[in-house]
Amino acid sequence: MELMPKERMRSSENDVDRDRLNEMPDEVIERILSLMPTTLDAVRTVLFRRFGNLWTSIDTLIFDDRDFLNHMFPDGSWRTDAVKCRRFGVYVRNVLMLHKRLSIDRFLLAVQFNYHKDNIDIADDVKMWLRFALDRHAKQIVLSANSNRQFMEDHSILPNFTSQSLVALRLSGCRIDAQLRVNLRSLNLLFLDQIIMCDEAFQQFVSGSPSLQKLYVLRAYPMKKLSFSAPNIENLFLLLTSRDESDPLSLDCPNLENLVMRIYSYLPEVINVSSIRSIDVRNFVYATDTYEESSVLKMFLGKFEAAEVFKLSFDASAAFLVAIENLQLLQSRWKCVILEFSMFYEACLLGISQLLRSSRHLKELIICNTRGSDAACLVQIPVCVSPQLKTITLHCDVKPCNSLLKLVEFLLESAPVLDKLVIVPFKNGLNEDDGIEFVKRVSSFPMASTSATVVLRDRGRENREVAYEEAFVIFFVKVSAENINFQSDWPYAIHLLAHIYNADINSARFLWKSIPVAVKESQPEVVAVWSIGQKLWTKDYAAVYQAIRAFNWTAQIQPFVTAFSESYTKKMFQLLLAAYSTISVKDTSLFLGMNENEATKYVLNEGWSLDSASQMFAVKKQSIVTEQKLDASKLQRLTEYVFHLEH
DSSP states (O other), X not given: OXXXXXXXXXXXXXXXXXXXXXXXXXXXXXXXXXXXXXXHHHHGGGGXXXXXXXXXXXXXXXXXXXXXXXXXXXXXXXXXXXXXXXXXXXXXXXXXXXXXOSOOSEEEEEXXXXXXXXXXXXXXXXXXXXXXXXXXXXXXXXXXXXXXXXXXHHOOOOOOEEESSOOEXXXXXXXXXXXXXXXXXXXXXXXXXXXXXXXXXXXXXXXXXXXXXXXXESSEEEOOEEEOOOTTOOEEEEEEOSOOTTSOOEXXXXXXXXXXXXXXXXOOEEEEOTTOOEEEEEEEEOXXXXXXXXXXXXXXXXXXXXXXXXXXXXXXXXXXXXXXTXXXXXXXXXXXXXXXXXXXXXXXXXXXXXXXXXXTTOOEEEEEEOOBOOSOOOOOOOXXXXXXXXXXXXXXXXXXXXXXXXHHHHHHHHOTTOOEEEEEESSSSOOHHHHHHXXXXXHTSOOSOSSOXXXXXXXXXXXXXXXXXXXXXXXXXXXXXXXXXXXXXXXXHHHHHXXXXXXXXXXXXXXXXXXXXXXXXXXXXXXXXXXXXXXXXXXXXXXXXXXXXXXXXXXXXXXXXXXXXXXXXXXXXXXXXXXXXXXXXXXXXXXXXXXXXXXXXXXXXXXXXXXXXXXXXXXXXXXXOOOSOOOHHHHHHHHHHHHHHHX
């Protein structure tokens, strides 16, 4: 059946010659200019007739002295010429003077103070520029100041922060004085890096930000006590770098819920974190060579015993687990432990054993491993029982290293109430042979639980993962002490229909080719599912419905077939909307897989009209309602297109 649209789009010479750039609303062009990498790029568009002075109404201002001076003096002579460096200040002042928009969205300022050391006014300039952003009701302000400690101590570059609009503030390379007035009622995120700030100044900033929820403190000196009781601050990101171990930073945050730490050289003194729910250790560089150091680590972890989630990220897991392998940890109430490994080492096994011993309330264990050694694993892991562990999720390659297999074996022996082991391969497009072989190997391990299920989940394409999760259980294997014939028990019909449901016919074809002949001969339902795929592959759309109705589906797969049929009907209806302005009743019924009466009722409910004499439908195009929000990536491409037209 010929399915090409019966009407073609027409274009005239006038359409080809239209000046689409001039037809664009000013608001669209202003948005395009706001998305340019720097404000300098937007200012330069004044040379184009259509753009004119529209740059003065952009809602994003980005000033970077290095980019500006490199553009003005490509030979790099500005690095040693103070006069040339002053051009940046002149440029910023002129832009702010000509800018007309009363409110802005973002204000970003990057200044390399080392290049402006001969400009005694630069500190006052920066303070004035930040004041401009606050007066224009900026929602985001970023100050990235590259300066040495002496400059920060000698110069104050921050204005009083008073704003009802500011929601995100990032400061780096500056000094925050205790005398600074702060009144930021809407501030949600505060990021501090390489800051000179005392305890009093920190308290001043926090107390003046009653809506603050996310706090990042990377390097702040000489602050000694990170203390706040505000219930609104839920997330704290803390970077602990080298400092005097006899005077460590202390944490007193009784209402804090989520803590992320990068630990280098020392551990903070934890006073009160009684409300903590989640701990994420991103880096861990801490020696436990002495008894005193081990005791400090033990007591440190004990302060977080009430948390529910404990996570070790890629750069922390191995070092942390090696540090605790001989340490008797205090008992915790952690319900979920997440371990991420960039490289899984045999030496980590004992540390995991110690971690599980101290986590008697653990219900979920998640392990992410990218690679490891294929060398034989000789470590003997002491017997351990996890009485409440119900779910183990393993993100790994389908051919994991021997050390990781040793860990899986240990976990299966240690979890008497385990419900399921979920295996999620990293690579896209799971190879069935490797997957089945992996499940076979895991199923051969002795298990403490008699009701455990191994789930081999295909990550698939990122944009289809939700559809896989909600509509189909792609792979499932019931594990028991008996031997299982994986080839015959594999749910090929469901797996094949999953690919078809997601319009991934190529994957369905490859799967069909890999299904054993014996399965195809003994399971007619698999052949019936592939019959649907064949019709889609040959684009015989109307015959898809015939293939669906031609087989008496089992109760297991019937809901999935019904879901696909409904989805396919909606897709065909959208095709008719796009391709036709008029169409016959007969053709409509073929497209929708219905008889003529059902098809007529269906489309009339969608607003179509019927000419009884000619038996033709008049298609009613659906109005498209879109929010006035523009995707940044599309606008970037549109910007490039506009410049191409001008040149």
